[in-house]
Amino acid sequence: MSRTLAILKPDCTGRKLIGQVLARIESAGFKILATKMVRMTGETAGQFYAVHRERPFYGELVEFMSSGTAVPVVLEKENAVSAFRNLIGATDPAEADAGTIRRDFAESKQNNIVHGSDSDENAAIEISFFFSEKEIVENGRV
Ligand code: CMP
Numbered sequence: 001m002s003r004t005l006a007i008l009k010p011d012c013t014g015r016k017l018i019g020q021v022l023a024r025i026e027s028a029g030f031k032i033l034a035t036k037m038v039r040m041t042g043e044t045a046g047q048f049y050a051v052h053r054e055r056p057f058y059g060e061l062v063e064f065m066s067s068g069t070a071v072p073v074v075l076e077k078e079n080a081v082s083a084f085r086n087l088i089g090a091t092d093p094a095e096a097d098a099g100t101i102r103r104d105f106a107e108s109k110q111n112n113i114v115h116g117s118d119s120d121e122n123a124a125i126e127i128s129f130f131f132s133e134k135e136i137v138e139n140g141r142v
């Protein structure tokens with residue numbers, strides 16, 4: 001079993017698609033280990049996407065990700081990173097395969113409903129960006 005980080009983006013929450021998107025994720029066999037709702041500042045969104053800071057879309061991406069509520073989710077499955085990227089489809093919904101979450105819900109390359117980590121190493125970094133180990137159900141009891 002391995003983990004990945006999903007973020008339901010502000011377009012997903014704003015369009016009231018949280019339930020539908022989480023249902024698709026669970027139906028695909030992922031276990032939700034942790035989730036929360038956050039409203040990122042520009043600074044937080046900028047840190048999360050720092051790897052993209054030289055890209056022309058960085059400023060707009062930071063503005064978008066800090067424009068409303070986001071829902072980071074820790075997911076578990078075998079080969080979670082690649083399985084989740086297959087489930088969500090390509091960044092550009094026009095290029096995403098039929099049946100993927102982005103193809104079915106996303107409006108544009110930027111407003112593409114959901115983020116997924118791109119490697120096991122980045123998944124670990126991104127999970128710890130939003131969650132302590134105590135907040136992940138296997139480890140923490142309240
Ligand atoms: P995500 O998987 O969260 O990783 C980086 C994000 O940048 C991506 O999804 C999109 O929301 C956004 N992005 C990537 N490429 C472009 C682009 N060409 N134009 C606008 N936004 C983009």
